[in-house]
Amino acid sequence: MRQSVSNFSNVDTQDKADGNSPLNLAPPLLLQYWQVVIRWKWIIVGIILSSVVLGLVFTLLATPKYTATSRIEISREQKKVTNVEALESNDVGGDLEFYQTNYSLMRARSLAERVARQLRLATDDQFFTAHSVKSDDEGFFASNSGRALSAAERQKREKQAVELLLENIAISPVRGSALIDVSYTSASAELSAKIANTWTEQFIVQSMDRRFASTSDARKFLEGRLSDLRARLESSERDLVNYASQKGIVALGTSKSADGKTEVERTLVSSDLEALNTALSGATADRIAAESKAGQRNGGANSEALSNIAISQLRQKRAEAAAEYAKMLVQFEPGYPAVRALSEQLRVLDASIAREEGRVLSSRSAEFQEALQLERDLRRQVESLKQRMDTQQRSSIQYNIYQREADTNRELYDGLLQRYKEIGVAGVGANNIAIVDAANIPEKPSSPNLLLNLALALIAGAGLAAVATFALDQIDEGIRDPGQVNRLLQVPLLGSVPNIEDEKVLDQLRDAKSSLSEAYFSIRSNLAFSTDHGVPTSMMVTSTRPAEGKSTTSLAIATVLGRTGKNVLLIDADMRSPSMHSFMALSNSTGLSNFLAGDNDWQRLIVPTEVKGLQLMPAGPNPPSASELLSSDRMLLLVQQLLGHFDHIVIDSPPILGLADAPLLSRSVEGCIFVAEAEGVALRGVKASLNRLHSVHAHVLGVVLTKLKQNRAGYGYGYGYGYGYGENSRDPQ
Numbered sequence: 070m071r072q073s074v075s076n077f078s079n080v081d082t083q084d085k086a087d088g089n090s091p092l093n094l095a096p097p098l099l100l101q102y103w104q105v106v107i108r109w110k111w112i113i114v115g116i117i118l119s120s121v122v123l124g125l126v127f128t129l130l131a132t133p134k135y136t137a138t139s140r141i142e143i144s145r146e147q148k149k150v151t152n153v154e155a156l157e158s159n160d161v162g163g164d165l166e167f168y169q170t171n172y173s174l175m176r177a178r179s180l181a182e183r184v185a186r187q188l189r190l191a192t193d194d195q196f197f198t199a200h201s202v203k204s205d206d207e208g209f210f211a212s213n214s215g216r217a218l219s220a221a222e223r224q225k226r227e228k229q230a231v232e233l234l235l236e237n238i239a240i241s242p243v244r245g246s247a248l249i250d251v252s253y254t255s256a257s258a259e260l261s262a263k264i265a266n267t268w269t270e271q272f273i274v275q276s277m278d279r280r281f282a283s284t285s286d287a288r289k290f291l292e293g294r295l296s297d298l299r300a301r302l303e304s305s306e307r308d309l310v311n312y313a314s315q316k317g318i319v320a321l322g323t324s325k326s327a328d329g330k331t332e333v334e335r336t337l338v339s340s341d342l343e344a345l346n347t348a349l350s351g352a353t354a355d356r357i358a359a360e361s362k363a364g365q366r367n368g369g370a371n372s373e374a375l376s377n378i379a380i381s382q383l384r385q386k387r388a389e390a391a392a393e394y395a396k397m398l399v400q401f402e403p404g405y406p407a408v409r410a411l412s413e414q415l416r417v418l419d420a421s422i423a424r425e426e427g428r429v430l431s432s433r434s435a436e437f438q439e440a441l442q443l444e445r446d447l448r449r450q451v452e453s454l455k456q457r458m459d460t461q462q463r464s465s466i467q468y469n470i471y472q473r474e475a476d477t478n479r480e481l482y483d484g485l486l487q488r489y490k491e492i493g494v495a496g497v498g499a500n501n502i503a504i505v506d507a508a509n510i511p512e513k514p515s516s517p518n519l520l521l522n523l524a525l526a527l528i529a530g531a532g533l534a535a536v537a538t539f540a541l542d543q544i545d546e547g548i549r550d551p552g553q554v555n556r557l558l559q560v561p562l563l564g565s566v567p568n569i570e571d572e573k574v575l576d577q578l579r580d581a582k583s584s585l586s587e588a589y590f591s592i593r594s595n596l597a598f599s600t601d602h603g604v605p606t607s608m609m610v611t612s613t614r615p616a617e618g619k620s621t622t623s624l625a626i627a628t629v630l631g632r633t634g635k636n637v638l639l640i641d642a643d644m645r646s647p648s649m650h651s652f653m654a655l656s657n658s659t660g661l662s663n664f665l666a667g668d669n670d671w672q673r674l675i676v677p678t679e680v681k682g683l684q685l686m687p688a689g690p691n692p693p694s695a696s697e698l699l700s701s702d703r704m705l706l707l708v709q710q711l712l713g714h715f716d717h718i719v720i721d722s723p724p725i726l727g728l729a730d731a732p733l734l735s736r737s738v739e740g741c742i743f744v745a746e747a748e749g750v751a752l753r754g755v756k757a758s759l760n761r762l763h764s765v766h767a768h769v770l771g772v773v774l775t776k777l778k779q780n781r782a783g784y785g786y787g788y789g790y791g792y793g794y795g796e797n798s799r800d801p802q
Contacts, residue, residue: 104550109538116537117530124526125519132201133514136239137261138252139269143171144501145247168247172240175251175272181234182227183271184264190230191223199257200233238268248505258510265508273502291489298485302478309471316464317457338461342454349447356440380425387418547748548755554745554772557752558759561599563742563771564592566618566625568778575652578628589625592773593633596626596742599770604630604717605739607708608770609642611722611731613758617746618775620648623721626742631682635716638675640686642734643723644695647688653678660689664707665698671707684715695723699733708737725758735767742770747777 106113145164174180190196239252251272253265313319319337394411401408548554554562566588569577577585596604610626612619620643627639640661641649650657655676664671676685692698711718720738723730735741741762745755762769 105538105542108549109541112541113534113538116534117527120526120530120533121523124522124529127526128517128519128522131517132256134254134256134516135258135261135511135513136252136254136515137258137265137508137511138250138506139265139504139508140243140248140250140506141269141272142247142503142505143168143249144503168242172242172249174276175240175249175268176235176238178231178235180268180272180275181231181238183275184234184267185227185230187267187271188264190234191227195257196230196233196255196260199255199260200237201256202229202233234264238264251508253508254515258512262508262510269504269507273504276502288489291485295482295485295489298478298482302475302482305471305475305478309468309475312464312468312471316461316468318461318464318468336461338454338457342451342458345447345451345454349444349451352440352444352447356437356444359437359440380422383418383422383425387415387422390414390418547751548745548774549748551774551777554774558755558772560743560759560769561595561771563595563599563773564588565747565774565777566592566622568747568776578625581632585625586629589622589629592622593626593629596770599740605770606712606716607718607720607738608740608742609720609722609731609734609738610742610744611734611758611762612724612744612746613726613750613754614724615646617724617744617749618773619724619744620652620721622742622744622773622775623719624649624652627683627717627719628680630717630719631680633682635682636714637683637717637719638686638711638715639678639683640718640720641688642699642720642730644688644692644698645723645728645730647691649685649721650676650687653680653685655685655687657687657689660687661707662689662692662695662698664689665701665703666692671710696729696733699730704734705737725761726754732761732765732767735762735765740768740770743772745772745774747774749776 145167185191188196234253237254239250239254241250241252242248243250251265251269253261253268255261255264317338390411394408394415397405397408397411403409403412548557551562551565554560567584569585577583578589580586593604596608599605608626610619610623623639627637630637639649641647642661644662647657647660649655650660655678659674661674664674668674671686674686674689676687678685698704708718718738720734722734722741725731731741743759743762759769
């Protein structure tokens with residue numbers, strides 16, 4: 070049953086080496102990590118314990134530190150005392166950008182310099198003492214050393230104070246709120262509270278100063294622009310007045326339009342023209358009326374004559390005289406003196422009436438002439454004013470250009486002047502930063518924290534242990550588990566052998582139920598599948614360097630083959646350092662070197678052993694040059710002759726590294742068994758040895774992993790099953 074399991078393992082291993090098996094025989098990743106931890110467990114434990122002890126010592130020796138915390142609130146929206154808007158919009162960026170900016174401002178060096186100047190920390194020795202800065206430290210100058218500080222020393226102390234402030238200040242936003250905690254840590258509780266409170270106060274002052282300072286450039290710019298606009302306004306108004314004076318434009322009334330432009334409603338010429346035009350209209354009416362009166366020729370029958378008082382009186386007297394004259398004619402003759410007197414009186418009255426009517430008629434003509442002359446004069450003056458008005462209207466085009474330029478400059482000047490006044494009060498507003506809680510003097514130190522420091526030391530120790538383990542694991546390039554053989558060497562794994570420390574190897578091999586015997590029996594079973602005719606008839610066992618278990622493997626394989634009823638010959642070909650005769654307590658007076666030197670009687674060179682079915686050909690006397698003896702064809706001839714008398718020939722070959730013996734011996738055998746010590750030779754050395762065998766076209770049957778520690782026995786499939794069977798099924802007797 071064990072043989073079947075071992076054989077199946079060998080077939081599976083061979084398939085994986087050929088790349089035909091879909092199964093992943095490598096151990097799980099977590100299991101690999103666990104094996105690494107087990108391998109370096111004492112180093113890991115040592116590093117972790119050292120870290121914890123160092124953390125404990127550091128905690129006990131550390132100076133107590135006190136942390137004072139003040140809390141402030143920074144509002145996103147700023148309340149305004151005035152209606153004047155600031156230059157910068159309140160909606161600049163999002164809340165995240167706004168608060169991140171304030172967090173950075175609270176850690177700014179400029180704020181630390183303000184705090185240092187406010188508290189005069191550069192000359193405060195207690196401040197430096199609270200931060201473990203001694204007077205004999207490099208670059209430190211005590212202010213109470215009995216001498217005045219120079220400018221360079223004071224500057225250096227100020228710089229050092231600022232650096233200490235920035236190192237010990239902590240800005241901690243309260244998640245999900247507008248609150249910020251400002252904490253300061255030092256060896257003095259009073260100093261920590263004072264600095265924390267001063268830090269928040271100076272941050273508020275700095276914020277207000279920055280708000281007012283942000284408008285200084287704008288004020289300077291507006292002052293320059295106002296000066297330029299003032300000069301332009303004066304020049305444009307001067308040009309307007311000069312042009313109006315040159316063109317005789319006298320504005321009697323102006324008004325402002327809806328867009329703020331100045332409009333001239335009345336000028337002196339337009340006012341005169343209006344007045345003269347009104348007078349002309351009246352004169353024309355008077356002339357027409359006078360002309361109408363002058364055109365009546367009815368001898369006084371007109372209404373004016375009837376309304377004349379003098380004419381009316383004369384006519385009344387004539388009527389009386391005519392009545393008296395008619396009365397007298399009734400009594401007297403026309404020649405009668407009284408009658409003649411009345412007749413003369415009537416003639417005189419008629420002449421007076423005619424004269425008076427003539428005077429009335431002449432006065433009408435004079436009035437008509439006067440009205441006509443007045444109308445002509447007024448019309449002439451109106452025409453003259455119309456010409457002046459026309460000239461003035463053409464001149465008003467340029468006048469309006471000057472007026473618009475003056476209005477524009479005045480509007481610009483007034484607007485900038487108003488903006489300049491607004492900037493002066495733009496910073497007047499309620500501060501958006503408020504102190505919620507002032508820092509109190511802490512009663513208990515914030516550090517060192519024993520539990521926290523031990524936890525950190527434990528974590529640091531685990532990290533260092535992980536790094537050290539990884540580094541050591543990478544430096545150690547030996548094969549550590551059977552699963553690496555197929556993956557790294559691309560060679561089948563014949564089996565793995567446990568590390569035997571206390572018991573003798575020969576005693577273990579004599580016990581068929583021992584772990585060593587079970588392991589090599591599993592290897593023999595795997596060898597049965599290495600060729601098409603079963604276990605190779607001739608094979609050699611070699612390794613990279615001495616002391617890897619090569620000779621033990623040779624003896625063990627030969628012993629196991631002998632137990633199965635086979636006739637086996639073990640040849641000690643390591644003529645440089647023979648060891649097989651010592652294992653079996655036999656003589657090494659003659660052996661392989663004799664045959665290679667020319668002695669053809671190989672039968673006398675073979676020595677029987679106590680092991681069933683096993684005989685030994687020792688190495689014989691040490692030759693001057695073993696490689697020269699092996700380079701001949703006598704070794705091949707010997708193997709061919711021996712195969713006629715033995716079922717299997719096992720050759721214990723010298724190591725490969727640095728020697729040519731093993732590659733020469735590989736020509737004489739059917740296959741090679743390569744022995745590798747677990748956690749022994751570096752991987753590159755093992756690969757180099759295998760490459761030397763492949764370069765001479767040697768058939769490598771597989772690798773035997775020796776000296777595998779029991780804590781790695783669970784890895785894979787080398788001897789785990791056999792070892793378990795041998796240990797658990799051993800007869801208690």
